[in-house]
Amino acid sequence: MSNYNLSHLKELEAEAMFVIREVVAQFENPVLLFSGGKDSIVCFHLARKAFFPAKVPFPLMHVDTGHNFPETIAFRDRLMKETNTKLIVASVQDSIDQGRVVEEKGLLASRNKLQTTTLLDGIENNKFDCAMGGARRDEEKARAKERFFSHRDDFGQWDPKNQRPELWNIFNGKKNMGEHFRVFPISNWTEMDIWQYILQEKIDIPEIYFSHTRPCFVRDGIIMGKTDFVPTKETEEVRDMVVRFRTIGDATCTGAVASTASTLEEIIEEVASTRVTERGGRSDDKRSEAAMEDRKKEGYF
Amino acid sequence: MSKGKEANSYLDMDLLRFTTAGSVDDGKSTLIGRMLYDSKSIFEDQMEAIEKASEKKGDERVNLALLTDGLRAEREQGITIDVAYRYFATPKRKFIIADTPGHIQYTRNMITGASTANLAIILVDARHGILEQTARHSFIASMLGIPHIIYCINKMDLVDYSEEVYENLKEELEHFSSKLTTKDIRFIPISALFGDNVVNRSKKMDWYEGGTLLYTLENVHIASDHNHIDCRFPVQNVIRPQSAEYPDYRGFAGRIAGGVFRKGDEIMALPSGFTSKIKAIDTMDGELEEAFAPMSVTIRLEDEIDISRGDMIVRVNNKPDVTQDIEAMVCWLSNTPLNPNGKYAVKHTSNDVRCMIKEINYKLDINTLHRNLDDRSVNMNDIARIKIRTTKPLFVDKYSRNRNTGSFVLIDEATNNTVAACMVI
Structure with a gap:
């Protein structure tokens, strides 16, 4: 009988590190989307673990709605400085100023939907071929069917009925020019896993x-x-x-x-x-x- | 108990991945909904949303199946057309459910869900017994190397919770499943609709002495599901910081695909055949004395030998097959049929090569296990035995020996689509 058993957090960590390493191997110019939220902080922590003792071999990009809590931005800037990491800020305000999007009006106005244009512009302007993010399948029903490696056409669109089958731990990142991938290293984590992991790893949030x-x-x-x-x-x-x-x-x-x-x-x-x-x-x-x-x-x- | 202790108790859980198979009417979605509901994994806002939706559809009671039907097309048609992943946890274990549709035209989804599962739940309608699809699901679970199968005899409420019906079915299933390679096979009588023996013990089936479904899921022994014998380390990346602090560091990053690697072990790098010793197993948390599947680590060697992505580090006296000629069972996943003279891209561990199809030996009827030698056209959802020849040698084990080094996919080079799931024989 073997006692070689991993805890669920260690197994999820190993899986996420494997996925991030695959991204670096399979893409030329990947980026990690970073919101300053706990999920993206955990992703960044996993990226550091994946390439230790080397630096994380890709930049981070914050799609900034301009509507932040000041604590989040202060935290983000401190973390980037401490880890000597390159951060790109793609600003929704810029997209509005350039006339790429029109701001919603009224009491319920939100820039959440506008982020999509800013995100896609950010990916295109920086010629990123893969954007990693901290989305989890447990967050919402439509996300339950998302792949780890999610193919996007040259308009950045997701076709849920035409997703590539994803078997074992084999990830197919092949694509044509102009297309890109979204990759979700923590697909299999739940909110509880994230909190437990932050506790286990003593991650600053x-x-x-x-x-x-x-x-x-x-x-x-x-x-x-x-x-x-x-x-x-x-x-x-x-x-x-x-x-x-x-x-x-x-x-x-x-x-x-x-x-x-x-x-x-x-x-x-x-x-x-x-x-x-x-x-x-x-x-x-x-x-x-x-x-x-x-x-x-x-x-x- | 202090608050801190309680939080820490979650840190000792392990992880079980299971798949559920059943036909449209077997009550599979109801069963998953029931497990989530009775284990208190459904939140109030989710419950409110499905209550509203059930009412709108005119359902008599809250339709727990609605919890798992994710995409709009599925909600409209009332069927599950893709693999959906669900999560729940008890204080003992975290569970990942790969919820897959049961129709024959969705065999490929079932195979996708089964590829990473430790355990399969196969639903059998107590009124109908073993159907064609029961056989199909069982065979797929067995072919995909899932170590544990639980047959849930469902809808016991519709056969008056009869022990006799259950025992007869169990006997039939035992006889049938003796043909499978799976060793651990169990049976549980349940009613997903009313929750009997799902999370809570049934009051109506006191003749059943086994554990409930959830108890079984929590206690199945899964530590030996990984291969801890044959050391296999496919190299993903080479780590070279070239920094002032680590000027000459050169480590090989990867996820252990089999076996246990220890500091000081004599190893061989494939394909070069060069040998060396493990100098250190590195992680950001410090060096490890040993590491095992499925851990992600970085290995440093005593000697400077040329190793890059796609190479594999193994033990000197235990090597995989190094070969360009591979026989495999293949499940075809694409609308475009297999081209018998075609060339495809191959992804196997961290290796990318190309291959040509040499031979289609036979096609398998997965309902009867009959080998069809007359019709060898391989279409979507078909399972066949094929021979391929690759442009470069791959380092493979039999799938039955190691699911990581025994599996690969074929990719259509024109569309970049993943078109086949393959298991080395």
């Missing part, structure tokens, strides 16, 4: 994931952080609340949860007993039952 007091208001049952980018209705009362964020996206569509969890252990306990999915606080997914599928087909992450 932005402080807004932990409980803190900030001015908030409630819209459609979702707690929103008050920022300059989110206009409030007169009926929406802004007050200090004790909250934390489960995801860090565009501040206009990322909801907070009331929480006193101020350590990783407390967050894990909270995640274990929680009754709403992580994306439940994201108004962008609630637009229709197939909202995510539609955005993915257009080239959204």
